Amino acid sequence: MTLNEAEIGFIGAGNMAAAMMGALVKAGVSGGKIRATDVSEERLKLVKDLYGVNAAKDNRELFDYCDAVILAVKPQQMKGVLESLAPVSAFSGRKLLLSIAAGVPIALIESVLSRGLDKDAAGRLAIVRVMPNTPALVSAGASGMAVNGNVLEADRALARAILETTGIVREFSEDRLNAVTAVSGSGPAYVFFLAEVMMEAAANLGLDPEDGRALVVATLKGASLLLEQGDDSPQELRRRVTSPGGTTQAAFEVLFSAGVKEAFLDAISAAEHRAAVLSGAAG
Structure with a gap:
């Protein structure tokens, strides 16, 4: 059919x-x-x-x-x-x-x-x-x-x-749907949080809120398209933007020293665990 x-x-x-x-x-x-x-x-x-x-x-x-x-x-x-x-x-x-x-x-x-x-x-x-x-x-x-x-x-x-x-x-x-829930089910909220922080930073740096929003939305969309349309890994795409001694490297030094990667991994694991608990309760 x-x-x-x-x-x-x-x-x-x-x-x-x-x-x-x-x-x-x-x-x-x-x-x-x-x-x-x-x-x-x-x-x-x-x-x-x-x-x-x-x-x-x-x-x-x-x-x-x-x-x-x-x-x-x-x-x-x-x-x-x-x-x-x-x-x-x-x-x-x-x-x-x-x-x-x-x-x-x-x-x-x-x-x-x-x-x-x-x-x-x-x-x-x-x-x-x-x-x-x-x-x-x-x-x-x-x-x-x-x-x-x-x-x-x-x-x-x-x-x-x-x-x-x-x-x-x-x-x-x-049994893998709990992982799917944590990665893509909750995933849009992770991206929205990143957008929220970037827009807040834009405002803190003196940009007009409307301009900041436009820049952030276009940046997230463009980065997604680069990832979707090419064969390069996200690590390689990030490396190309990160010049030694440049602005992006300065940003990532702060992020890595704050343990942001580990926090994200822990957060997604917590989402997967919660999905498993809720699924067990429903059954």
Whole structure:
């Protein structure tokens, strides 16, 4: 089944779900092939007006009708949403579910949705757990995905096609998603923190805030493009900017003496540990 053939449903119409709907429509999927539910009528009206999607009567109707269902609710809401679907109705064919709820393990989704299903139907529940990040809101995201044992190549291809409308996708074993969360899930916040500090420094040095922001944003964007479009390592790119005895070297001497690299490594490890704790609690 191709992306344009699939009936796609969203349980939840928050910011990330809306971004995915918009990316799908931009990629050529008809809004009429997308259904959504949400506890907020205002959110449903917004996505209907923006993308021409259909509002489903309830989660059960959406699940029964759609080929692919994106579970786009907050982690603390997930169990209640799954309970609202269980026991799922008998269905023919395959059912692809993508969960973008941070920290919710595949086993939890399987255990709830498989209740009351015979072995054949339970084996046709293809479940994909996804860790997206906020640049997906501008179709520049990085998503890690893990799959359960029921996922066939056709399921995987459809899942990737859906996710690739918002950016890049890489597949991992589920036990690596905590690392993905720490690196790319939380990663935008690290970059925003760097931007925050650079803008503050620009203001401290007497630059107009608007000029400082423009310089910082363009610098981060340009540096990312150099890293993306070339084969050089970040270390090599940094070396080229760092002339002996120059301004950049003076800056890095301060950073390295303050242990900034070690602090960043510790911070990302702490994020990975917290992701593991939260995932264990959800399961």
